[in-house]
Each structure stands twice: as C-alpha cells, then as structure tokens.
Amino acid sequence: MPFEWSYFFSLFSIPAFWAACWTVVKLSSLAWLIGLLLGFALASAKQASSRWLSAPASLYVWFFRSVPLLVLLIFVYNLPQLVPASGKLLSNPFYAGLIALVLTEAAYMAEIHRGGLLSVAKGQREAARALGIGRLGAQRLIVVPQAFRIALPTLTNEYVTIVKLTSLVSVISLSELLLVGQRLYAQNFLVLETLGAVAVYYVLIVSLFGWGLQYLERHLDLARRKPGTLGEEQLAGLRRDLPAAASREVQARTPGTPAALHLSNIHKHYGNHHVLKGIDLSVQPGEVLSIIGPSGSGKTSLIRTINGLESIDEGEIVLFGESFIQAGDRPDNRRQRAGVRRIGMVFQNFNLFPHRTIADNVMLAPLHHGLGTRVELRRQALALLDKVGLLAHADKYPHQLSGGQQQRVAIARALAMKPQVMLFDEPTSALDPELVGDVLAVIRDLAREGMTMLIVTHEMDFALSISDRVLFMEDGHVQLDASPAAIRTGDHPRVRRFIGLENA
Numbered sequence: 001m002p003f004e005w006s007y008f009f010s011l012f013s014i015p016a017f018w019a020a021c022w023t024v025v026k027l028s029s030l031a032w033l034i035g036l037l038l039g040f041a042l043a044s045a046k047q048a049s050s051r052w053l054s055a056p057a058s059l060y061v062w063f064f065r066s067v068p069l070l071v072l073l074i075f076v077y078n079l080p081q082l083v084p085a086s087g088k089l090l091s092n093p094f095y096a097g098l099i100a101l102v103l104t105e106a107a108y109m110a111e112i113h114r115g116g117l118l119s120v121a122k123g124q125r126e127a128a129r130a131l132g133i134g135r136l137g138a139q140r141l142i143v144v145p146q147a148f149r150i151a152l153p154t155l156t157n158e159y160v161t162i163v164k165l166t167s168l169v170s171v172i173s174l175s176e177l178l179l180v181g182q183r184l185y186a187q188n189f190l191v192l193e194t195l196g197a198v199a200v201y202y203v204l205i206v207s208l209f210g211w212g213l214q215y216l217e218r219h220l221d222l223a224r225r226k227p228g229t230l231g232e233e234q235l236a237g238l239r240r241d242l243p244a245a246a247s248r249e250v251q252a253r254t255p256g257t258p259a260a261l262h263l264s265n266i267h268k269h270y271g272n273h274h275v276l277k278g279i280d281l282s283v284q285p286g287e288v289l290s291i292i293g294p295s296g297s298g299k300t301s302l303i304r305t306i307n308g309l310e311s312i313d314e315g316e317i318v319l320f321g322e323s324f325i326q327a328g329d330r331p332d333n334r335r336q337r338a339g340v341r342r343i344g345m346v347f348q349n350f351n352l353f354p355h356r357t358i359a360d361n362v363m364l365a366p367l368h369h370g371l372g373t374r375v376e377l378r379r380q381a382l383a384l385l386d387k388v389g390l391l392a393h394a395d396k397y398p399h400q401l402s403g404g405q406q407q408r409v410a411i412a413r414a415l416a417m418k419p420q421v422m423l424f425d426e427p428t429s430a431l432d433p434e435l436v437g438d439v440l441a442v443i444r445d446l447a448r449e450g451m452t453m454l455i456v457t458h459e460m461d462f463a464l465s466i467s468d469r470v471l472f473m474e475d476g477h478v479q480l481d482a483s484p485a486a487i488r489t490g491d492h493p494r495v496r497r498f499i500g501l502e503n504a
Helices: 005-013 015-046 051-066 069-077 084-090 093-119 122-130 135-172 177-188 191-220 232-241 299-306 334-340 358-368 374-387 403-415 433-449 460-466 484-489 493-499
Strands: 261-270 273-283 288-292 314-319 322-326 343-346 421-425 452-456 469-474 477-482
Touching (some): 015 051, 135 191, 288 299, 343 403, 358 374, 433 460, 460 493
Parallel strands (some): 288 452
Antiparallel strands (some): 261 273, 314 322
C-alpha cells in the first residue's frame, strides 16, 4: 500500500492537531517549570544536615523514580475513588496528567540540581562566609546561579523528555497529539501517515523550545564572552569620578586599647587528629604577623578558626575586646557573622565568583549588607580596583585574568568591606613565580597603611621584611614568636634552618 503523501500533508491543517500541540506545550512547560522548582527544593533538602529534611527528600526521590509514569497517571486520575474531595480537580485529565508528570519529574530534577549544587566548589561558600554573607544569601547570590548554569544542559534534555512523555497522558483520555492521531487512524487505517505527522508535530515542539533553551545556555556561557580592557581615555574618565581616597582608616596603636585579636587556649581536632594544641596569641592593632612552618603544622587551620571557617573545640577568640568565637558555638551564628564582617580573608585559590565581573565581585558583599547604593558601591569598587592596579579590567570575568590579577581582585574584594583585620592564607602559593611580586606589593602597601594582618606564607624573605612578628608553628604548637631581627640574630637553629639562614 503506497504512502499517502497528500493525506500526510493535509494533517498539518487540521485544527484538532494544533489544539493538541498547544495542550502538549502547556503540559510540558508547566511540568518542567514546576518540577524545576520542586526539584531544587528536594535537592536542597537532600543536602541538608538535618535528617528531618534529608530523609523525607531522599525517600520521595527514591519512590517516584521507581514508580512508572503510566501507573502514576492512572492512579492519580482515579484517586477521587479514595479521596472524593479531589474529584473536582483530578476529574480534569489535564490537571491529573500535570500532577503525575510533576511528581515524577521533580524526583529526576532533584538529582540534576543536586549534581549542579555539588559541582559548585566548596571555596565559593567559604568565600561567602568570609564576607559575612549568610547561608541563604550565599545560595541566592553565588551557589544557585552557578549550579543552574552547570545543570542547564541536562535540564534542557529533561524538557525534551517531558514533551515525549506527554504522549502517555492519552491513557487518561487527554486530547493530546497521540490520542488525536489514534482517533484518526482508527477511522481510516492510515497508520504510518498519521503517526508520521504526529512525529513531525513533536519534533517541531522539541526544536522550538530546545533552541530557546540552548540560546539561554549560550547566553550564560561565560567562555563565549569576550574580554574587554578599558582604554586610557576611559580610565581617565573613570578616575575623575572615583572617591578621592579608597584607603581604609588607619588604626593607631595607642596604649590601653584592646588587642585586635586575642586567642586563648585554642584547640582543634579533625577526628582523632589534634591539629591545634592550645594556641595562645595576641595581636595588637596595626601589627603584621607572618605565620610560617612546615606543611601540616596547623598554620591554615589556625587562620581559618579566626574568621569562623573552622570551629574550635576548646578556647575563645576575642576581637577588639569583644567575645567573638567560643568553643561549642553554633556555626555561623549572628555574633560570628557580625565579627566576620570586621575581618577580611584572602584565600590561597582566590575563590572569586566566576559568574560575576571583577567589579561585581568587589561590590557584591557591601551591596548585600546595604553599605551604600549600587552607584556609590560601584565607585568604591572601581577605586579599590585602581588601588590594586586592575581598573582597566573592571568588566572582565575572573577566568579572563591571570592568577596574580585574580589574587589582587580577591584582596580588593576583602577590602571592600572595610575590615579592621586582614587574613592571608598562603596568598602566593598558587601563583607562578613571576606573578608573586605584584601580589606581595599590594600586601606591602597595606602594611604601610597600618592594616592589622596575619599572613600564612612560604615567602621567607617577604615575611622577614614586612612583619612586626614572625610565628613559627610545628606540630600544632607555636614554637617561636619573635621579631624578624631576633630570628636573624638569635639562637633559634630550627627556625633558622627552616627559613634558610643556615645549613641543615
């Protein structure tokens, strides 16, 4: 029997098919959008530390990924037999089909979202905490935009899957494409021609919406954005509008003022590993301390306890005479967040927010905390970028900069909160040797301004030249706390060997 081409083409002018197309579009789009939101809530609940949230979410995902959609469609459509009150809603095949699709797709999308959330580096959340941004703020501003971009290709594919799954809704008599086709070929027995037209309608829907989602994916792809360096005329115009002084207020060292930081009997364990063993330390306003020592000595753990990135098991940290962190504190409590805003943190691996421009990275935290209008904070951000020599790159993204430039942006971002204390966790260890100098020059300028700083570093010459005091740590203890001059001239053979002042 020959293929009836004239009949095949005539099917594209039948109103019933176009009405069914609209039904498929509405059903698939609503199922995708609602499933997207519900799936994200489930993914977040699965990652929650509370079992009261994670256990029900895990159970939901397990159950609805296990039940076939066809079974779920029939069950939901017939649910009024068990719950008569639901009959008003579920007697409509469209709503019954939508609910069944959402229940199924939310479970699948939860795993897609969870994959996206897990792909966001831990350092992104830590950078948010170091800027005093709470958990919800970090999710909204930093984690979710990155996770959505990562998950979008898979979410686009899931939309295609939903469009095809709408064909199953014909089992509850919803007049969608397949059911319209079945009714036609039941009358004329032209099965191939009718199903061929049905297939074309599905391809049309998938193509149109697939292209739209792919356009969104390309729009969000940062690698496609071309870096733009500002010219000299643009820079001159910007500088005319910048604040006259982007520097912080220098805190004078006056007798009787409380210590900027006071650490008392700090202990820290990772499981059975005792990392910090009773650290006592006092840092005066305006002092620069360098913390040196072999790998595994507890340097990074010490500096991370100072701004609450790591909890302490014993002891207390006092910030400018006020209790800041105590053993047993609930993580990220209000007192800690208030204190963290007075402490700037620069990480070894930069931890810039990759989905935001350099200027946006710098102004994000002050804007979140309401420290000024967007216009004012952008001017301050540009002034800080000028201070670290990167004003020309203000509208670039982090991946378009070198490692040394990214670290200088990280310093500017920390300074934007106008901190009273700056922490540097091996700020040059991830850089090529030729990039180290620019970063150290910025830190040296801060020291001249009187910024209170604690610097974990392996740059021994730099530590000895910039510091008021040098702490040598080993095996979780501060083995030596002395001035650079005392280290150079004193009888400290272990420390002198470590920094290369004498042969082993």
